[in-house]
Amino acid sequence: MKQLIQNFKSGHLSLMEAPVPNPGENDLLLKTLNSVVSVGTEKNINAFAKSSLLAKAKSRPDLLKQLLNKAAREGVFGAFSGAMRRLDELLPLGYSSCGTVIKGGAKVTGFRTGERVAVFGTRYASHAEYTASPQENVVKVPDNVDSESAAFTSLGAIAINGVRNTQLKEKADVAVIGLGIIGFITALVLKAYGHNVAVFDINHGRVEKARKLGITKSFDNSNSGAEEAALAVTNHKGFDSVIITASTKSSQPIDLAAKISRFRGRIVLVGVVGLDLSRRSFYEKELEFVVSKDAGPKPDTSGEDSRKNYVLPDKEWTQGGNMEEFLSLLSEKKLDVRPLITHRIDFDDILNSYKEILSGTTGTDYLGTVIKYKGESEESNLLHLEKNKQPKRANSQDKVNIAVIGTGQFARNIFLPLLFKNNKLNLRAVSSEKGLSARQTGQKYNAEYVTTDYKEILKDKCTDSVFIMTRHDKHASMVIDALNAGKNIYVEKPLCLTRNELKEVAENYRRKSSGEKAPFIMVGFNRRFSSLAKEAKEFLSESGNSPKVITIRANVGYILRDHWSQDMNIGGGRIIGEVCHYIDLVNYFTDSFPISVYASKMAGSENKDDVLINLEYSDGSVANICYSASGTKAYPRERIEVFSAGSVCVIDDFMMTEYARSGSRKKKRLLTRDMGYKAEIDAFMDVVSLGTEPPVDFNSYLRTTLASFSIIESIDRRAKIDIDYSDYLMR
Helix, strand or coil: CECCCCCECCCCCEEEEEECCCCCEEEEEEEEEEEECCCCHHHHHHHHHCCCEEEEECCCCHHHHHHHHHHHHHHHHHHHHHHHHHHHEEEEEECCCEEEEEEEEECCCEEEECCCEEEECCCCCCEECCCEEEHHEEECCCCCCCCCHCCCCCCCHHHHHHHHHCCCCCEEEEEECCHHHHHHHHHHHHCCCEEEEEECCCCHHHHHHHHHHHHEEEEEEECCHHHHHHCCCCCCEEEEEEEEECCCCCCCHHHHHHHHHHEEEEEEEECCCCCCCCCCHHHHCCCCCCCCCCCCCCCCCCCCCCHHHHHCCCCCCCCHEECCCCCCHHHHHHHHHCHHHHEEEEEHHHHHHHHHHHHHCCCCCCCCEEEEEECCCCCCCCCCCCCCCCCCCCCCCCEEEEEEEEECCCHHHHHHHHHCCCEEEEEEEEECCCCCCHHHHHHHHHCCCCHHHHHHHHHHHCCCCCEEECCCCHHHHHHHHHHCCCCEEECCCCCCCCCCHHHHHHHHHHHCCCCCCCCCCEECCHHHHHHHHHHHHHHHHCCCCCCCEEEEEECCCCCCCHHHHHCCCCCCCHHHCCCHHHHHHHHHCCCCCCCEEEEEEECCCCCHHEEEEEEEECCCCCCEEEEECCCCCCCCCEEEEEEECCCCEEEECCEEEEHHHHHEEEECCCCCCCHHHHHHHHHHHHHHCCCCCCCHHHHHHHHHHHHHHHHHHHHCCCCCCCCCCCCCCCC
């Protein structure tokens, strides 16, 4: 399939071939009929992408501050390299479309193949022949609404959410500032609801178009007197509410809104404008100001007909409800967006049209711009890539053919750049469900093909080893599938999310390891491979293998509750997903394993993000892990202290170590953080290419995983837990 993308670093636009997305269990696979260009939004994205690094930094001082803090913590080179990799990403354009349902995931309900639906959201309603979207971002299109009009649903939902935020209960005087496509739709929605509407824009042509659409109170606010003329239509009392849909760095729209508002009026910001507010203007009139959240909160779980909520400000409309309301207005003929369509573009000619749209040099006013898609596009989840200029390495007999499954931010920005510094591998394939990042990663690292179905990789007899970098809920099933396909496996932590999954993994590994050619599994516990951890262990071993007292402090930072990692069914929470790192590190230092755990969380802590964990080890060692999300990223992330037989070793953020023994102390500092990723990768490749001994016994992974489950059990039961490994370990 083809998809319009933009490189966020260079601003380059291209129509890229990518495999058709593979919908997740809550997703729908859709064939696009029409999508709408939000000209203002996409111009802003293009301008930002084409700007220099300095201009990007100036426009996002918040991100620049984060980068500087990261450089201070981890070293300039590592921070800068990471930032450059994140900028060099492909961004799918578009966020409003209409398509037909091809198929749905296992948990999708209420949709049938062949139904027309409207789709909302970047990456879900993009300018592409096929898209995959969560079902909460999709609503059915009434039979009497044409597909072109339905493609405006996302824009319409944004407009309706802005109108909802006015909290007007009955007929009122409302002004709209900014006549882009959302501004026009907002004005038409207000008219449909029976309000008296006035509109403002500095583009005289747009003002005239509004008048032709029946919005007679239309004002060119680049002219003097527009403000006074507008107030005259309200008998100089001012507007009950003002909705700002403009896009500008200037604060002029805010100033105008304050001047034309009535006493205790309400100003709603839908667009993006400067926010240099005049306190005096707001003070004199006791004005309210609210920023509208695009199409509204999601998902729609109310089970009610949200259209009835219009006059009830105490009941929130959701994203889905706003989308349904817009389609209902179209279906009931109370709203017609077809007069707003100025251009219809064939998708195959999209690049030529975009040059005109984004340059703005032709004098053509692109307002409602609809993209049309042909019906005969190919539906394939696998794409063979053309040969790159550099020679393929697959012909070299000493290379290991690998495949990468999952291309999230961690994989793209941290792991893969280090993986491909290893000269023992050849990239055979890359897989990701959405396809676009697989295509970009595959092209960058010279893959032979990319796919959205990882099982295509497992069927490939030429692939020796797979690297599983997906979200946590898929790890166990993919490991089992890869084991049964006879592949060597690197899987990012955690190994799995539940005890039942762990039993299944252990049983499958036990069965496969008894064969002639047993597959090798490594779990991504990288910290034990850091040069600082290795040196610390060597230093401590000089005093013998005595029991140790180990304290680990992890200042991890807050993550929103709706982040996927916090969902116990997807990410498993931060104890299973992250604390497992520190358990493995203690295992490494002690050469033993935890036998009991007692853990407690801070009162009011969300999702067990602030915990103290005490572990007893089989060799007599004890460990304390303080894991907290309540700190600040301005402070170092990790500190490890190990005390043993008259020796002390401290590791600070894997950039500095301090050793002490017999009254002497010494320090070592690295130029950049060493988290052990590269050494871990090299160790894996040595096992699969040279046949070296695995650096970590598989039973260690089972014990670490069970210990993380026991931590959660201890918190929930408020009790010490003795860890029972009997049903899991390899014999």
